[in-house]
Amino acid sequence: MAQLLSPDAIDFGAWMRSTEVEVRVHKASAFLVELEAEFAERSPTARRPEMFSTKLRGAIEFRPAEVTAWAGYSGHRKSTFTGQVALDLCVQREKLLLMSPEMRPQTTLGRMARQAAGVARPSTTLLRHFAAWTDGRLWMFDHMGRIAPEQCLAVCRYFAAELGGTQVVIDSMMMICRSEEVLDEQKQFMTDLVRLAQETGLHVHMVAHCRKPASGADDRRPTKYDLRGSAAITDQAHNVCVIWANKAKAAKLAANPHDEEALALPDAVVCVEKQRNGAFEGPLKLWFDDASLRFVDDRITSVQPYSLIQGGP
Amino acid sequence: MIGADILIDRRNRGSVPDVVWLDADAAPVPFGDGWISDDDPLAKHAHLWLGGENPARADLRCVVGLTVHVTGQDRQTVFALRDRCIKSKAKRVIASVMTQGGNEEFPTFTLAECTDTARHLTWPNS
Numbered sequence: 001m002a003q004l005l006s007p008d009a010i011d012f013g014a015w016m017r018s019t020e021v022e023v024r025v026h027k028a029s030a031f032l033v034e035l036e037a038e039f040a041e042r043s044p045t046a047r048r049p050e051m052f053s054t055k056l057r058g059a060i061e062f063r064p065a066e067v068t069a070w071a072g073y074s075g076h077r078k079s080t081f082t083g084q085v086a087l088d089l090c091v092q093r094e095k096l097l098l099m100s101p102e103m104r105p106q107t108t109l110g111r112m113a114r115q116a117a118g119v120a121r122p123s124t125t126l127l128r129h130f131a132a133w134t135d136g137r138l139w140m141f142d143h144m145g146r147i148a149p150e151q152c153l154a155v156c157r158y159f160a161a162e163l164g165g166t167q168v169v170i171d172s173m174m175m176i177c178r179s180e181e182v183l184d185e186q187k188q189f190m191t192d193l194v195r196l197a198q199e200t201g202l203h204v205h206m207v208a209h210c211r212k213p214a215s216g217a218d219d220r221r222p223t224k225y226d227l228r229g230s231a232a233i234t235d236q237a238h239n240v241c242v243i244w245a246n247k248a249k250a251a252k253l254a255a256n257p258h259d260e261e262a263l264a265l266p267d268a269v270v271c272v273e274k275q276r277n278g279a280f281e282g283p284l285k286l287w288f289d290d291a292s293l294r295f296v297d298d299r300i301t302s303v304q305p306y307s308l309i310q311g312g313p
Numbered sequence: 314m315i316g317a318d319i320l321i322d323r324r325n326r327g328s329v330p331d332v333v334w335l336d337a338d339a340a341p342v343p344f345g346d347g348w349i350s351d352d353d354p355l356a357k358h359a360h361l362w363l364g365g366e367n368p369a370r371a372d373l374r375c376v377v378g379l380t381v382h383v384t385g386q387d388r389q390t391v392f393a394l395r396d397r398c399i400k401s402k403a404k405r406v407i408a409s410v411m412t413q414g415g416n417e418e419f420p421t422f423t424l425a426e427c428t429d430t431a432r433h434l435t436w437p438n439s
Contacts, residue, residue, distance in 0.1 A: 006331065010378045012324040023372050030369035 049167065049203065051088045054295050059280040060272050062089065062167060064201040066238035067194050071208045071227050073218045076245040077268065078207050079103070079171050080293050083112050085205065089167050090137040091306060096167040097159045099141035099152065101175040108140070111293055118305040120291040126308070133308040139163065145175070149189045152176050153196055160200035172207035173229070187232035194236050208233055210242070219248045221283070224273035240274040245288075268295060315362040320375045323359070330359040333376050333403075337363050337385025337394050368393035373401040383408040388426065399430065406430045 042048075049062040062068060062085075070085075072078045079100070089096050100108050113122050113130045122130065141155060152170065159165035170176065177185045197204050208229070210222040221244045224234045234240055245268050252262035266285035275281055286295045289303045296303060320333065363371065368390045381403045385391045388410045395408035407429045415421035427436045 006329050008324050008327050008329045008378075010324075012321075012377070015377050016321070016374060019374050023374060026370050030367065032369070033367050 047092075047094075049089050049092055049094050051085045052091075053084060053088050054270075054286055055284040055297050056270065056272075059284065060239060060241070060275055060278055062094075062203045062205070063238075063277060064166065064203055065198045066277070067190075067197050067204045067206060067236070068239040068241065069206050069208050069227070069233050069237040070241050070243060071210050071222065071224070071233075072243035072245075073210050073212060073222060076218070076243055076247075077288070078243050079108075080111060081243050081268075081270070081295060082169055082171060082205060082207055083108065083293075084115050084295055086138070086167075086169055087112050087115055087306065090134065093137065094167045095137060095139070095163065095165045096169065097139045097141060097156070097163075097165050098169050098171070099143075099147075099155065100169070100171040101141070101143055101145055101147055102171060104144060105140040105142055114292050115294050116306045116308060118289075118292045118294065118303040129308050139165070146178075147176060149176050149185070149192065152189075153192055156196055156202060156204065157200060160202050165202060167203045167205065169205040170207065172209065173233070174209060177229075183230040183232075186230035190230070190232045190236045194238075206233070206237070218244075221269055221271065223271075234274065237274070238276040239272070239278075242271045242273050244269045244271070263299065270295075314366060314371055314373065314375075315364045316360050317372070317375050320359045320361065324375065329379060331357045331380070333359045333361060333379050333381045335361045335363070335373075335376075335381055335383045335394055335398070337368065337383060337387060337390045363390070363394065368397065371397050373397045373403075376401055376403045378402065378404050380405045381407070384411060385409075386411050386413060392428075395428065403430075407434055 047064075050057055050060065051062075060068075070078055070082050079102070086096050086098060098105075098108060113127055114120060116122075116130055116133075117126050139159065147155075156165075156168050159168060173186070173189075177189055193204055193206065196202065208227050210226040211228045212218060213220055222242055224240045224242065226242075227233050227240075246265055249262050249265045249267060252259050256262075267288035268286045269283050270286060271283040272281050286297065287299050287301070288295055292303045294303050320330070323329070361373075361375075363385075371394060373394070376398050381398045383391050383394045383398065383406065385394075391408050391410050395406050398406045407427065409424055410426040411422045412425045413420050413422055424436070427434050429435045
């Protein structure tokens with residue numbers, strides 16, 4: 001077919017390469033619009049994505065263009081906790097993609113349905129209501145097993161560009177990078193992930209593992225320095241939260257379910273170890289409801305079902 | 314910069330459009346057919362759209378050596394984009410500030426101000 005466009009008189013590739021650096025250097029005044037936004041009054045209806053169902057409410061926001069690392073020992077309910085975070089974000093009308101190559105989508109959704117319903121076995125009617133409620137709020141990545149870092153990034157970009165997504169949960173780093181000990185790959189992936197968040201405005205939640213203590217016992221709360229693999233995860237993520245389950249309490253209660261001393265202890269501690277753009281850092285004690293898989297503020301807080309009415313809350 | 318990828322791809326393959334229309338408005342009025350795209354080898358124009366970017370930092374290197382017509386309703390944005398095109402060594406930059414009239418169903422646009430690096434279309438003349 002005839003080509004009506006004119007031939008290019010410029011070595012365009014050479015021009016783009018030679019100007020790659022200078023296009024990134026701007027006068028400080030070129031950031032005035034963003035500077036004004038930093039100090040602008042926030043309207044009461046402005047987006048403040050947070051986990052409202054636990055003490056984390058008001059402590060940390062899941063802001064656009066940031067990455068949060070959720071870390072913890074294996075088996076310390078990281079996925080359960082991030083499922084509840086996802087649920088809270090969906091309630092706030094965030095558009096969230098759950099990439100959990102470790103679990104089947106129905107297993108992940110099953111946990112979230114229990115958390116939403118506040119019971120161990122939601123009825124069929126409630127499950128249907130739950131499924132309808134998730135439309136326009138929650139998307140699942142239908143894949144089991146490891147995925148390549150490039151593919152993971154491509155899925156995130158697709159979700160942001162085509163579906164208007166605002167939040168992505170990746171569970172976990174172990175399923176993206178070949179090995180948590182291949183540090184260069186992890187570092188590169190974290191760099192790419194932070195850049196992706198900044199380019200798309202997505203908030204990316206990344207689940208990572210902590211090294212077990214040398215003693216083998218996991219009764220010591222890990223810190224951000226205990227993340228398995230590259231230090232780049234802690235260094236580059238905007239927020240780092242560590243989740244720790246109190247296994248010692250569970251063992252005591254297994255021996256004596258009426259041990260008052262043990263009952264007074266928290267079931268879990270979530271510690272905001274790092275928050276680059278927020279004030280709060282520190283530990284928060286939480287209790288856990290086995291039936292609904294919900295984390296709650298204290299021993300006496302009863303688990304209430306989420307409102308699953310279409311259009312609200 | 315929405316549309317830049319298509320223009321860059323076309324230039325990497327060795328051809329250029331006659332003119333680049335650069336839309337400064339947040340929600341530009343569609344002009345119709347004739348823009349270059351992956352599946353239209355006969356189209357002779359390129360369409361770029363600022364979207365939500367900050368015009369003072371827009372990467373407009375893709376217009377080097379080309380004629381660009383910047384249009385929009387916000388004077389500051391239009392002229393910031395014009396300056397970025399000049400900095401990116403565009404061959405000629407025409408910048409038109411428009412005001413919208415009419416109604417939602419039948420909007421009308423009136424030229425309020427125009428600058429042209431070749432001076433032919435600069436209006437009003439100072």
